[in-house]
Amino acid sequence: MSDRPNILFFMVDQMQGRVLEPDHPCLTPNLDALASRGIRLSQAYTPNAVCSPSRASLMTGLLPHNHGVLEVIHVVDEDQCCLRTDRLHWAQRLEHLGYRTGYFGKWHVERTEKLEDFGWQVHCLPASARYRQRQSELRGTSGAQQQFTLAHYIDQPPGYKRNLLYGVTDQPPERRGMGVATSLAAEFLQEVLRGETPWCCFVSISEPHDPFICSEEAFSLYDVDALALPANLHDDLSDRPGLYRKAGAPFSQMTDRQHREAAACNCASITEIDKLFGGLIDLVNDAGALDNTIVIFTGDHGELLGAHGLYCKNISGFEEVYNIPMVMAGPGIAALGTVDARVGLHDLCPTILDLVGAEPLPDLDPDSRSFAPLLKDPSLAPSYRSGYAEYYGGRYRLTQRIYWEDDWKLVFNGFDYDELYNLSRDPFEMHNLASDRAYEDRLRHMLASLWRRVRDSKDRALWNSHYAGLRLAPFGPGIAED
Numbered sequence: 001m002s003d004r005p006n007i008l009f010f011m012v013d014q015m016q017g018r019v020l021e022p023d024h025p026c027l028t029p030n031l032d033a034l035a036s037r038g039i040r041l042s043q044a045y046t047p048n049a050v051c052s053p054s055r056a057s058l059m060t061g062l063l064p065h066n067h068g069v070l071e072v073i074h075v076v077d078e079d080q081c082c083l084r085t086d087r088l089h090w091a092q093r094l095e096h097l098g099y100r101t102g103y104f105g106k107w108h109v110e111r112t113e114k115l116e117d118f119g120w121q122v123h124c125l126p127a128s129a130r131y132r133q134r135q136s137e138l139r140g141t142s143g144a145q146q147q148f149t150l151a152h153y154i155d156q157p158p159g160y161k162r163n164l165l166y167g168v169t170d171q172p173p174e175r176r177g178m179g180v181a182t183s184l185a186a187e188f189l190q191e192v193l194r195g196e197t198p199w200c201c202f203v204s205i206s207e208p209h210d211p212f213i214c215s216e217e218a219f220s221l222y223d224v225d226a227l228a229l230p231a232n233l234h235d236d237l238s239d240r241p242g243l244y245r246k247a248g249a250p251f252s253q254m255t256d257r258q259h260r261e262a263a264a265c266n267c268a269s270i271t272e273i274d275k276l277f278g279g280l281i282d283l284v285n286d287a288g289a290l291d292n293t294i295v296i297f298t299g300d301h302g303e304l305l306g307a308h309g310l311y312c313k314n315i316s317g318f319e320e321v322y323n324i325p326m327v328m329a330g331p332g333i334a335a336l337g338t339v340d341a342r343v344g345l346h347d348l349c350p351t352i353l354d355l356v357g358a359e360p361l362p363d364l365d366p367d368s369r370s371f372a373p374l375l376k377d378p379s380l381a382p383s384y385r386s387g388y389a390e391y392y393g394g395r396y397r398l399t400q401r402i403y404w405e406d407d408w409k410l411v412f413n414g415f416d417y418d419e420l421y422n423l424s425r426d427p428f429e430m431h432n433l434a435s436d437r438a439y440e441d442r443l444r445h446m447l448a449s450l451w452r453r454v455r456d457s458k459d460r461a462l463w464n465s466h467y468a469g470l471r472l473a474p475f476g477p478g479i480a481e482d
Contacts (some may be wrong), residue, residue: 002198004097004356005331007294008284009202010277013051013106014209015299017044017323019270026267027221030278031327034295035337037330039375041344045322046301047389049313051108052081054300054345059089059118061349061361061368065229066457070392073111083110090349091119091200093358100197102188105181105204112209124184135180139386146171149216153259154250165311166212166265167218173272176213178205180419182276186283193287203280207269210312214268221271222264229259232428235308239432241416244308247315259306266305294330294355298345314394316421317402317411322389333375341384342404343371366456388453403450410446414472420446444475451480
């Protein structure tokens with residue numbers, strides 16, 4: 001057995017972090033077990049609210065303006081949102097240390113899909129022939145399309161295509177996308193677990209991203225009528241950017257029952273994910289390798305799921321979008337359950353390298369930092385008290401920056417007025433304090449800290465927004481120098 005730890009990394013797409021709270025109705029026994037022998041980071045956040053920028057940040061440790069992927073890559077021209085290839089990825093460091101590396105499922109980081117250039121020796125993405133072959137094997141030869149016993153479509157406003165928001169299918173998870181990726185990963189694990197070489201297996205699935213699809217078996221585990229509605233479902237958003245209210249229009253006709261059905265389908269999908277993830281952990285455990293394996297479960301960004309009357313992500317800077325699940329266990333990680341520390345998805349890049357004793361990637365400060373010391377000694381949590389995220393829109397161009405410090409959160413909106421929340425007193429972000437003169441000192445302090453992040457991370461376009469027609473913040477960059 002190698003002296004270096006193995007890594008099993010499981011990544012989901014568009015999952016709320018609060019789903020893993022102990023009082024949440026979502027059934028996740030395997031994730032709960034993982035947290036009980038490791039750490040759940042309850043204040044983990046994404047550096048960007050959509051897939052491609054956040055995933056590129058995970059791989060590089062850089063904020064989006066530094067790695068170049070500002071939006072989802074398939075919605076812009078090929079000469080836009082291109083990953084800068086002069087920066088190393090953490091998997092390349094593992095490869096140099098002799099790790100056997102494998103990546104299975106959704107990539108979405110850059111366009112070439114030549115993962116061997118980024119440290120992944122074995123890889124199988126949805127567009128590959130091998131992936132499609134396994135998909136065909138799992139679905140059988142009948143070729144029958146899946147049937148929905150429950151489905152809800154969004155068909156408003158007129159002129160837009162009809163989109164499925166949630167549904168209950170006759171297909172079990174093993175035959176759907178999540179099953180294909182985990183099946184291929186299991187095949188890789190069965191191979192590397194027989195050897196002595198350290199390995200890293202990365203499993204990336206597209207669920208529970210909308211549409212929220214689940215099997216009849218998983219859906220039956222939930223009493224739809226007993227599910228609580230989001231506490232902020234009927235927020236009128238009257239003191240928030242007008243764009244938020246505009247984004248909620250397609251969902252405004254949903255009934256409380258439909259909101260509950262959506263939540264049940266989302267939870268059921270996560271329960272299916274939990275089961276498949278548990279199967280991979282069992283493979284490692286049965287081979288006697290679990291004690292020497294770092295296990296990581298996280299997501300690229302969150303999901304509104306009815307919060308503030310909204311679904312999906314994109315429009316808004318709310319916690320349901322930015323707070324992500326993050327659970328870790330294994331060598332170098334204390335077994336202490338939940339830890340309240342503000343760490344970012346991009347911070348996993350230097351953290352993983354720190355945990356395996358690899359040379360760090362150059363020039364990551366101040367974009368990201370390793371939180372391996374926190375994983376070993378959670379009493380350090382008070383030193384992980386701030387976070388920073390940036391958003392550029394998707395299809396619609398927006399400028400948004402988010403800064404967290406202790407219980408406070410600032411959302412700087414370049415397209416409208418700003419937001420200031422106290423998450424301790426107002427965890428569902430119902431009361432925007434940005435225009436309250438009683439909090440002007442707090443707003444100034446938060447903006448000064450945000451401007452320092454802009455300056456120190458070399459976000460040159462925003463830092464140089466002194467032009468008279470671009471003075472859209474209540475306090476300008478100069479306060480960062482105070």
